[in-house]
Amino acid sequence: MRRYVVALVVFVAIAAACSGGGDDASGPTSTDVPVTLVDRQLSGGTGTVFNDSSDAFAQGIPTLTRIERRAFAVGNSFFNENWVTAPASTDGRDGLGPLLNAQSCSSCHFKDGRGEPPVDADDPTRGLLLRLSIPGPDGDPIPLGNYGNQLQDRSNLDVPAEGTIVITTTEIPGAFADGTPFSLLSPTYSIADLAYGPVPDDIMISPRVAPAVFGSGLLEAISADTILDASDPGDSDGDGISGRPNMLPTADGGTVLGRFGWKANAPTVEAQTADAFLGDVGITSSLHPDQNCTEAQAECLAAVTGGDPELDDNKLQRVTFYTRTLAVPARRDVGDPITDEGEALVTQLGCASCHTPTVETGESEIEALADQTIHPYTDLLLHDMGDGLADDRPDFDASGTEWKTPPLWGIGMVETVNGHTRFLHDGRARNLTEAILWHGGEGVAAQAAFVALPVDQRDALIAFLESL
Numbered sequence: 001m002r003r004y005v006v007a008l009v010v011f012v013a014i015a016a017a018c019s020g021g022g023d024d025a026s027g028p029t030s031t032d033v034p035v036t037l038v039d040r041q042l043s044g045g046t047g048t049v050f051n052d053s054s055d056a057f058a059q060g061i062p063t064l065t066r067i068e069r070r071a072f073a074v075g076n077s078f079f080n081e082n083w084v085t086a087p088a089s090t091d092g093r094d095g096l097g098p099l100l101n102a103q104s105c106s107s108c109h110f111k112d113g114r115g116e117p118p119v120d121a122d123d124p125t126r127g128l129l130l131r132l133s134i135p136g137p138d139g140d141p142i143p144l145g146n147y148g149n150q151l152q153d154r155s156n157l158d159v160p161a162e163g164t165i166v167i168t169t170t171e172i173p174g175a176f177a178d179g180t181p182f183s184l185l186s187p188t189y190s191i192a193d194l195a196y197g198p199v200p201d202d203i204m205i206s207p208r209v210a211p212a213v214f215g216s217g218l219l220e221a222i223s224a225d226t227i228l229d230a231s232d233p234g235d236s237d238g239d240g241i242s243g244r245p246n247m248l249p250t251a252d253g254g255t256v257l258g259r260f261g262w263k264a265n266a267p268t269v270e271a272q273t274a275d276a277f278l279g280d281v282g283i284t285s286s287l288h289p290d291q292n293c294t295e296a297q298a299e300c301l302a303a304v305t306g307g308d309p310e311l312d313d314n315k316l317q318r319v320t321f322y323t324r325t326l327a328v329p330a331r332r333d334v335g336d337p338i339t340d341e342g343e344a345l346v347t348q349l350g351c352a353s354c355h356t357p358t359v360e361t362g363e364s365e366i367e368a369l370a371d372q373t374i375h376p377y378t379d380l381l382l383h384d385m386g387d388g389l390a391d392d393r394p395d396f397d398a399s400g401t402e403w404k405t406p407p408l409w410g411i412g413m414v415e416t417v418n419g420h421t422r423f424l425h426d427g428r429a430r431n432l433t434e435a436i437l438w439h440g441g442e443g444v445a446a447q448a449a450f451v452a453l454p455v456d457q458r459d460a461l462i463a464f465l466e467s468l
Helices: 002-019 035-041 066-080 216-220 224-229 269-281 298-302 313-324 337-348 411-418 432-437 441-452 455-467
Strands: 128-135 164-175 181-192 204-209 246-249 255-258 382-384 402-404
Touching (some): 181 204, 181 432, 216 269, 269 313, 411 455, 432 441
Antiparallel strands (some): 246 255
């Protein structure tokens, strides 16, 4: 019976991809999937699509109902189309800015994928932003009085943009145990062209590239108990890994588990979506009804708005639904001896201690997300990654050296979809090898084990990651 059910699941996923698994769906790469390899291919359970084109991240979950597919299409439109300044004839899509980083969600999450840092000062690429703060009375970050908590480097006409991101890099040379050399680029961030006065010397700047958004609904459907049960804040088992949750305060004085964002500082897809609309696009919602202007920004405060709020609850729900129901691309090259060797190395080197390969989702109001066996390669917990990756900026329970384990599913498709191979929270790693080499803190043992591998095993590990 098990073999029949699995085969049926694959047939449904492939059939949906052939008939338009997403609004921009293209055909699958293979219709001959051996049943014995199916479970390893279905990274998102039945929320998997067999698509290795440049639209691989933009597909809807194949098992959505017809009504859900309509909601997905509407959300897709609001995610991808540019917002415009108010007043405008398109009053359903006006209200852009006055201060902003991008004109649409897809400006940063191009094709629902991963952003990258600018290549040079004239590079118009959207996808990197700077969180800003200063230490508060208890060391917790508080927004800058004249700039707020995020640098907006773009603006509407007649409103000065806040400033310009400046990145300088220092090369760090190194070598693998077999003598093969490598180098890493260590970035430093500052702000030029400040429009609203100087920033204090104790400013805390945290760079963040836009992560891929597919599979978000499946991660949201993992029960909080499952995530919390995997935490080990005191490293009670002595394995050197002490993942812990970022517990966020709620309006009623309680706490809720954070699971989205580079430091797990958003509890739900809806919260993350509303945060991004305000901070990145300058669009208000019922969750964030006030414009992101400070008292020092007179032109911003005087600007015409696109409504109160500019994004009504129906549109917010549609964009949230779209993001929640984006499917996960299937694993490729499953069963190849090289990727099998690399998969075994993930466990042997200790990578799987944080990048948990397999987890079950729980209940969900969207049936397609419930009770799925998925392979995201994340525990959604915070881990100390060492001084090399530190931003020295706390974020709720997260310290200045802690980051949430990012999911690895789809990571091998980033170059195909987004045209680059930049990884980690600020895109400093120019490829997957560099991403591993940057691991410190709780990841230093796995990093050292990787450095000690012979070249053929290093290649096998990278080949496995590229198959995800």
